[in-house]
Amino acid sequence: MAYSEKVIDHYQHPKNVGTLDKSKNNVGTGLVGAPECGDVMRLQIEVDEATGVIRDAKFKTFGCGSAIASSSLATEWLKGKSVEDAVKIDNMTIVEELNLPPVKIHCSVLAEDAIKAAINDYRKKNGLEELQFEESAIH
């Protein structure tokens, strides 16, 4: 199976690899997936508390090229977005942007889950109610 150009580009030049200080109140961390499934994503957001805008985003991913690309792309999209808008990122837009084949859709689902988990972690830390999400259809 050949990878799309965009997946290859993210794989070769991943954006925003790294770690944010998870002890900080304005940093939300989402860790999703499982080593046994061959995919683990950790996605972090740092929120500007005055504006509610995501100032920085970082990821680390254990997984195939599509999983790495999905999380790299997610961090790019998160930066500069308000937390409210970030919640709306849908896995299918990741699929479209990266031209993921059906067998790799779960990588985009994982990225969406990681975003939501990071946002909820941030909300929890700041005394906000955690958002309830419907289970994604494709896992």
Added chain:
Amino acid sequence: MLKLPIYLDHNATTPCDPRVVEAMVPYFTNAFGNAASRNHPFGWQAEEAVDIAREQVAKLIGADPKEIIFTSGATEGDNLAIKGVYEMYASKGNHIITCNIEHKAVLDTCRHLEKEGAEITYLNVKPNGLIDLAQLEAAIKPSTILIAIMYANNEIGTVMPIPEISAIARTHGVLVFTDGVQAVGKIPVDVKNDGIDLMAFTAHKMYGPKGVGALYVRRKNPRVKVTAQIDGGGHERGMRSGTLNVPGIVGFGKACEICMQEMEADAKRIGLLRDKLENALLKIEESYLNGDKESRLPHVSNISFKYVEGEGLMMGFNKNIALSSGSACTSASLEPSYVLKALGLGDDLAHSSLRFGLGRFTTEEQIDYTIEQVTNTVNKLREMSPLWEMFKEGIDINTIEWAHH
């Protein structure tokens, strides 16, 4: 100059040796006869070529030419041997013993027979990938008709103790079938010394063409019979009907002849390259060899690089180096290799494995390049791996509650 891409997937298939192709060519055009045409020179010529090839194939495994049944490949040979014995010896019993790291062609054939009333014992292998002989003997019962254990494993290259297995089988009057695909032509296999009753193998794993293989069926002590699975003109002593693939068989024979002459030197040279590759890659922190180090094919190495995922790893160099991963990230099931899991490896280590399969045309330059590329990619991906970071921080990833999909 290093020519890319490099092929290190010789357990999947091998290139045809140019000498093999050369031997085959006339049998596509001038000497195109049907080996079963007994009444004219075209048929005679084809038959003679098949006879010579049958001798070459038989000689490589220490068999009599009459004991060689040509097939379309090892999957067919596996099916014919197991189903054929099951049907032929139905009056004696219905129990077959195999193991859980066999090739799918054996496992799925056994599953098929289970639906038809067979009782199958799937022995677990030890963590080194070899079967426990005491366990094997304990599994034998009066209804046991066949032991089906592979000669060498396709993923980890471990070589099973076939002579010991057949010695046990012999004392209980049980037949021994072995899938010899990975071993024949790579290491000495002698059906007489090894006490094998049936063995499937194929040309394309030993520098011959695809689409042709053989099933060895013992004719003496005991005389073994199998029920044909393909009916028709009664070719191959009635055990496998169908017009013989003459060019393929000629190529198979030539490939066997070359292996006979060059196997020893090849194994020595390739073994040294394999060891160089393996020693270098095992120097990488948290990398582990899968399968027994000693009882093993000389050209295979299967290594897990903990905290990086195999498919992601391959993506770092798969434009330039062809190899296989135990990760099955692209398959619908997302299940990693059942062979590695059978060794007791956690799914995470199974996902992190690469299989290196060297071959007759592998060079030291290619191995040096591979060492460099794999090492660099492992390091690069670990910098990106949350699991590596946790490991470095001393966090045991087994204590984390993962959300399973």
